[in-house]
Amino acid sequence: MFVRTAGDRDLAAIRALLVETWHATYDAIYGPARVTAIAEEWHSIAALKARLTKPNSEFLVADDGKRIGGVAFAESIDGGELVVLKQLYVLPTLQGRGIGGMLLDEVIECFPEAQAVRLEVEKRNTHAIAFYEANGFVRSGDAGERARATGEATLVYHRPLAG
Template identity: 75%
Template sequence: MFVRTAGERDLVAVRALLVETWHATYDAIYGAERVTEITDEWHSIASLKARLAKPNSEFLVADDGKRIGGMAFAEGAELIMLKQIYVLPDLQGRGIGGMLLDEIIESFPEARAIRVEVEEQNTRAIAFYEANGFVRSGDVGDHTGALGKPTLVYRRPLLG
């Protein structure tokens, strides 16, 4: 896999990756019907296309030449807000998420920290972030998770 900037031609594959990954991750938390509603809204082609042109952002894909195996989207300046990082379930644990994370960080050379919100029940994601130097912060998440609780906020300081 190699990491590159996403383009419009990638959006159908990125949407399919997000739908598959969200169902694999969140069906047990939110229920399949709610996951379908969320992915239809948040991961529509129009929604993804809007991210391609968003200022102060980076939209990446991990590609092996045959398929898109992962994606990441972040925005920011001194503080990177990691909005999405997903790897196909059958490719998780192979370093693709780490490659995407490294490239996101490199895309924001002025950044002093990176922040992510995560659903409390998404233990695999929490383990990934902690393994990559993130620590839970005292911040309250902007979003509400499945149980009506704010999402957990993790931050990682970056060396200038």
């Protein structure tokens, strides 16, 4: 897999990846019907397309030339000092192969002025929490923006970056 910037031609594959990954990850948390509804809103082609041109952001895919195996989206705030990781998902069949780490590393490289990365994760998503903690993130709070959108308890994590 190699990591590159997402483009228009990737949107259908990104959407399919997100729908599959969301069902695998969140059906047990939200239920399949709620996951489908969230995916229709958050992972529509129009919503994904808007990310391609969003200022101060990076939309990345992990690609092996045949398929997209992972996706990440992040944006900088506070004058570029803080990166907010909004999405990092890897196809369930490809998890545990370093793709998530590659995407995370590339997100960080895309924002050289950043002092820290922040993210939010569902409290019951123990697999993702373990991944982020293994990659240097420390829990710094509860109930962020995503909790308000989903109603599910979330945790906020930060990772300081060497400047």
